Amino acid sequence: MNNKIDTLKANVITIECYPTINEEELMNKIIAPLNPSLMIDASELFYGVKKINNMIERNITDDRIFGLMSHHSLSDFIDPQHANILEKEINLKLHNNERVIIYGVGASLVYPADLLIYADLSRWEVQTRYRSGKYSNWQADNAGEDSLRMIKRGYFFEWRVADKLKKVLFNKIDYFLDTHIEGKPKLIDGKSYKEAMSQITKQPFSLVPFFDPGIWGGNWMQEKFNFRREEINLAWSFNGVPEENSLILNFDGVKMEVPANNLVFTQPLALLGERVCGRFGAEFPIRFNFLDTIGGSNLSLQVHPKTDYVQEVFGANYTQDESYYILEAHDHAKIYLGVKNGVGKEELMTQLKIAANGEGTFPDKELIYQQVVKKHDHYSIPGGTIHSSGANSVVLEISSTPNRYTFKLWDWDRVDLDGLPRPVHLNHGEPNIDITRDEDWVKKELVNPFEVINEAPGWQEERTGLHESEFIETRRHTFSVPVMHENHGSVNVFNLVEGEEAIVESMDHSFAPFIVHYAQTFIIPEQIKEYKISPYGKSLGQTIMTIKAFVR
CATH class of the missing domain: 2.60.120.10 (Jelly Rolls)
Incomplete structure (x- = not known):
């Protein structure tokens, strides 16, 4: 990484962060080894807690659970006086050819970066950190607050503005930093990361599940x-x-965890399909x-x-x-x-x-x-x-x-x-x-709206919900032989609801066979138009079931 920085003559290194990144870890593992002349915490760029709370009061509300969706951008909260002070400090260091590192939420808004690193987290990990009592919401100083209120602030405001900035930056990012496991950050170059995002949409995949008591x-x-x-x-x-879930990417044996939302942001057409994307956008x-x-x-x-x-x-x-x-x-x-x-x-x-x-x-x-x-x-x-x-x-x-x-x-x-x-x-x-x-x-x-719409020896397809007023359609397949599927012009989401194992196979060998197990949810991107699902392993010779969902 230092070689990359030297090659680019990177005097301004920016580490943009998703909210609740462990900034102490950033200092110890990333920033200190680079020996900067000046370190700037991006929080210095923005208004103080009281003014920001006043600006988003309508979005946050007094309710413990519900707010109003924010349409703000992070740039709305920049204090112009602070911005001028920081710019002068940075220019002074650059004049002397010294290295500057800017880090934190909104770091990319402080000064144009020579090298941009994005430190990322999935929303479930963010919520886990809220509950720990060790982390605050962005510009809130509220560590240890009722976690439901913290999650509300995240959902209605914080994640909205962070995601909006992430979408703008995505193609400019030189390195992506996985910070899910504290003490073990992992770095991958932007080109490899983006290629991985594209590759995922060419094959079936599953997300990292999150479990929670209640x-x-x-x-x-x-x-x-x-x-x-x-x-x-x-x-x-x-x-x-x-x-909210994450994906595991494998780079030559190094496993990296990334927010699955990044796939939606960067590959909406390939993942969702033109019709679904046209209706819902990158969601x-x-x-x-x-x-x-x-x-x-x-x-x-x-x-x-x-x-x-x-x-x-x-x-x-x-x-x-x-x-x-x-x-x-x-x-x-x-x-x-x-x-x-x-x-x-x-x-x-x-x-x-x-x-x-x-x-x-x-x-x-x-x-x-x-x-x-x-x-x-x-x-x-x-x-x-x-x-x-x-x-x-x-x-x-x-x-x-x-x-x-x-x-x-x-x-x-x-x-x-x-x-x-x-x-x-x-x-x-x-x-x-x-x-x-x-x-x-x-x-x-509403009760058991099953309707047989296709059947042949060894398999049956039923339409089953959701109600006609809802936009999702579900199909149940009961089968002991291979079943051919079309995607209905939509991303398909499945769960194996009966049987030990099944295998998903390409009709044109464009992706490797994908094995799923009982109760596993898996996703078929829309650009895979046709595919085959068969009993596999322990389920060979058995009758198994899948539930398939798509947008009507």
């Missing part, structure tokens, strides 16, 4: 995958969410994750917003429509979906408010439709539908990407793992509850 969480994932058994439980597995619109309540308890009773509400109130582009595919279920496991016939909005809200005020418990058995679920059931849940997954099941949740807009209506009178009451949002929930979604409507529209 107050209602279960133990199925711990036991099934023999993983993190020391945890109290594992409620969630986010295993198909490029917005991955489908998400897969697991909800594990086996040995746990019910999720909160909740509702997601309708599209017009999420646009008008939060500034989001679209809402979180979803479905629950039942991956596993014990006897008497149930789903809560819609209201019982004859229940009115006034009666429902009266009882929810009584429960929220601690004046009584909510009579869910009298008001909410409940149905016993079994393995491989599928339930559509369009925005506006009251729902909850009950105890003793594992749900593959297939949904559109926005994941912050869950309005809790009742939470079984619980506190969270942090000892704080789980927040409910009846003010948002009430205008979004569609009271016409009662037992009769739910049974007709």
Whole structure:
């Protein structure tokens, strides 16, 4: 790296950082060995905490969970006086041919770089660092604050402005720095990194899953995958969410972890396809994750917003429509979906408010439709539908990407793992509850909407959700022989929901065979138009199942 710097006569070395990078590690591992004459912390460029908080007050709000999507840029927060002072300091050093290093969030805005390094993190690692109590939000000085408030500030403001700058810089970056594992930063040159991004879109791939405990969480994932058994439980597995998950890149045996969002930012057409990209831009619109309540308890009773509400109130582009595919279920496991016939909005809200005020418990058995679920059931849940997954099941949740807009209506009178009451949002929930979604409507529209659309000896294809009001379509394939697939003009997201192993193969040998295992989520980029999936290994001669999702 020093040779590269000398070749470029790099007197200004800039290390642009995603929020919550360990800057002490940067100093020890990267900056100090370069022996600069001047080091500048990019935070010096910007206004102070109080002024920035005033500027983003409308976005952050007083709510613990919800804010309003920011359309700011980092440059909006530059203090012109500070910028002039820093420019003079840098020019003085450059006049004497001395080396300057600028580091931190927004470092690339301080002065034109001779060499640009980008130190990166995925959003799940950012959230883990918030919870540690050791890190602050950008320009906030709030380490140790309620992590839900920190995540809210990240989601609605901090990550937006950081991603906006990253997109502008991407083709100018000389080196990318992986900082996911503290104490072990890894550096790769920009050319190799960009070639890797392009290569990923030519083959099937999986993301690095993230697992998280929760107050209602279960133990199925711990036991099934023999993983993190020391945890109290594992409620969630986010295993198909490029917005938050990461990718592992292998450079001649050196493995590097990178935010999967970078793939979406840099390869949107190849990954998503022209139709999907034209509709959503550089944003991955489908998400897969697991909800594990086996040995746990019910999720909160909740509702997601309708599209017009999420646009008008939060500034989001679209809402979180979803479905629950039942991956596993014990006897008497149930789903809560819609209201019982004859229940009115006034009666429902009266009882929810009584429960929220601690004046009584909510009579869910009298008001909410409940149905016993079994393995491989599928339930559509369009925005506006009251729902909850009950105890003793594992749900593959297939949904559109926005994941912050869950309005809790009742939470079984619980506190969270942090000892704080789980927040409910009846003010948002009430205008979004569609009271016409009662037992009769739910049974007709949302319960196991399976329709056989193709079959031949050894295989069957069924259309199964999501509801016609939702933009995601799902198909279930049940097969003991190879199945040919087309991509329907969209990126395809899969999960192997039955069977030990399967293999994905190219029709023209353009990618190497890709082996997947039970419950693994994997993504087929849109530029792969056709492919084949077959039982493999332990599943040879067996009947297995996949769930496939794409944008209609």
